[in-house]
Amino acid sequence: MGIEAVAVNEPRSDRPRPDADLRTTPALIVAAIRDAGTQFADLLRLARIEVRGNLRAVATLAVLFGGALLLVLVSLVLLLIALRDAIAVLTGSDILAGAIVALPFLSATAILLRLGFRRMGLRSVGA
Template identity: 80%
Template sequence: MSIEAAAVNEPAVDRQQPDGDPRSTPALIAAAVREASAQFADLLRLARIEVRGNLRAVATLAALFGGALLLVLVSLVLLLIALRDAIAALIGSDALAGVIVALPFLVATAILMWAGFRRMSIRSVRT
């Protein structure tokens, strides 16, 4: 059998498709684009679900810390009222007891205001 006869007996192979895939290049590109868009849609859906979960967790955490902060502030106010009443019972004057309890806060406020004014002072630059 000659080489020419062997070539005639082989099935015809499409020379444009080296892997023998019957689909054309545009069909493969269209399928790839469809698959990529489906993958991207799935990715966005999963990201949305994850972000919602994270937002819920952050909101819950903020609510818990906010509640704890509120309770601490209420406790501090009640403690200061009790301290003022205790000092008033010792010295016999409600007004003086109020000043004594408020004095550390007034001093801290004055120090912070002084530091803030000092930092914010505008120095004129001569040109």
């Protein structure tokens, strides 16, 4: 059971040396280009799969939010119709009830129109 002495700077025979590759420089360049092309093709394939999955997710979200927005708009229209009918029952006039329900929307439109004209600098139109 003796201890073997190995010099620190002496190369070991069980490890391959970096300069032991017998391929020429052009062969190594061709192999590197081939490997880079393979890696790039794999990257494009992975990107296509990822983008396809992301597009499906975005399309699903757009459909869901679009459906929710449509339902909210329909419910608001139905609420306004019900409000007009309730006011018509109280006042006895459909025309007056429609004017009362439309008045807040008309005033908001007028205010936004005036603010828009001020912002654009068309004072002669909005004044």
